[in-house]
Amino acid sequence: MLGLTVKGHDMLAQLESDYSLEHFMAELQKPAGKFPMPQNTKQPLSVFVSHSAKDEKLAGALVTLLRSALNIPANEIRCTSVNGYRLPVGADTEERLRQEVNEAKVLVGLITPSSMASAYVMFELGARWGVKLPLAPLLGAGAGTELLRGPLGSLNALKCEDVSQLHQFINNLATYLNIHAPSPADVYQSSLDEVIRISKEARPPTMVSPVVMPTASSNAQLIPSVPQLRELDEQEIKVIKFVAHRNNSGVIKDSVSQELNIHILKADQLLSRLEKRGLLYSTLRMGMPLIYRLSSVGRDFVIENKFV
Numbered sequence: 596m597l598g599l600t601v602k603g604h605d606m607l608a609q610l611e612s613d614y615s616l617e618h619f620m621a622e623l624q625k626p627a628g629k630f631p632m633p634q635n636t637k638q639p640l641s642v643f644v645s646h647s648a649k650d651e652k653l654a655g656a657l658v659t660l661l662r663s664a665l666n667i668p669a670n671e672i673r674c675t676s677v678n679g680y681r682l683p684v685g686a687d688t689e690e691r692l693r694q695e696v697n698e699a700k701v702l703v704g705l706i707t708p709s710s711m712a713s714a715y716v717m718f719e720l721g722a723r724w725g726v727k728l729p730l731a732p733l734l735g736a737g738a739g740t741e742l743l744r745g746p747l748g749s750l751n752a753l754k755c756e757d758v759s760q761l762h763q764f765i766n767n768l769a770t771y772l773n774i775h776a777p778s779p780a781d782v783y784q785s786s787l788d789e790v791i792r793i794s795k796e797a798r799p800p801t802m803v804s805p806v807v808m809p810t811a812s813s814n815a816q817l818i819p820s821v822p823q824l825r826e827l828d829e830q831e832i833k834v835i836k837f838v839a840h841r842n843n844s845g846v847i848k849d850s851v852s853q854e855l856n857i858h859i860l861k862a863d864q865l866l867s868r869l870e871k872r873g874l875l876y877s878t879l880r881m882g883m884p885l886i887y888r889l890s891s892v893g894r895d896f897v898i899e900n901k902f903v
Contacts, residue, residue, distance in 0.1 A: 641671040641772055643699035644680075645719040647710040651676040653735055653797055654705055656790045657755070663783035664765045665774050673699065696722050701729045701771045706743065706752060707736035708799055711878075720747060729771045733764060737798035741878055756794045761787055826872075830855060834865050835874060838889055839897045845878070845886035869893075 642661060646654040655677045661667055673695055674680040682691055692715070696702060702723045710716045723730045724746055732743060732752035740752055753760040753767075762780065765787075769777045780787075827835070837854050838846050852862040866887050869875045874893035877885040889897060897903055 638668075638670045640673050640695055640699040641667050641701065642673070642768070643695055643702045643719075644672070644674040644705060645696075645702055645710070645716050645723075646674065646676065646705040647707060647713040647716055648676045649709040649713075650705060650707050650736065650797065653707070653755075653790070653793045656786070656793045657703070657705065657733070660765070660783060660786040660790050661768070663786045664778050665769055665772065666778060667772075692719065693722065697726055697728070701731055701768060703768075704730060704732045704747075706732050706734050707738050707797065708742070709736070711738075711742045724750075731764070731768065731771070735794040735797065737795075741876075744878055756791050758787070758791065761790065830857070830861075830865055831869060834862075834869060835889075835893065835897065836902050838875060838887060838893075839903050842889050845888045847884045847886055849884070 644654055644658060654674050658672055658674050658677055658680060661672065662669070669679055672680050673682075675682055675692075682688060696719050702719070704710075704716070704720050704723075720730070730750060732747065732750050733755050734740070734742075734752050735755045737756075740748075743750065743752060753764045755761055755764070765777065765783075769775075833855055834851055837851060841850075848859055848862040848866055851857075851866060852859040855862065857865075866875065866877075866885075870877055870887070873890055874896055875887045876890045877887050
């Protein structure tokens, strides 16, 4: 058997006097590779801006507007894609987001075509809705209320490209945050105008080219052109007919794949091509794949070609 020498006994006695077993085990169990949060320095968040990283510029303009209009300190706003408002270095991203989504006084959901395709945004909005805390959807980049499906569809959303609605949004947030004296409108008007400008610039490109039609008064107006039947191939026409007969519920690429007996990647390609032509539009529900329906141009196309 191996035994301790006299010197070993002396060292053990010294260790026992400096550290208890409980202290030693606690040290071993500390997580490695993470920066601990300083105690009693974490400031509760006032606003959490849920957004897509693709909407970084619009989110940044919105944060500037909130600070200017409501005088909210920078450390009370979380906007993970904007410098100065990102998560702390070394933070566990998913755990910290889960915590802050529930702790923030108000969660602003920046609803755009990009954000509705973001898994993180869907997680944040769903988590916030589940705890029944203030959730303020703000439509940007040309998004309409049709993007808010499922449980979120019952929430009233305001548009950040409408001056009056954006002023209402500021006043409503002031109420949620118990801010009795927000800045006068002329103080933050330039920031508000910047949000509107960036939101309009962020709109997806128009997929259907307009044509000019003369009116009886010789004034011209723009209307979307309806593609001609010869511009579509046989499979695209089959997809259009299939969507038309299920337009109320919409279709997903899996159902198109089964209906046309084609590979799911081909179905995805056909749906995307028809969406780019302006014949279809897609929406996203929480936890569901993209759902395709006829656009207004698509309905005209179906009716003109007597598909229904």
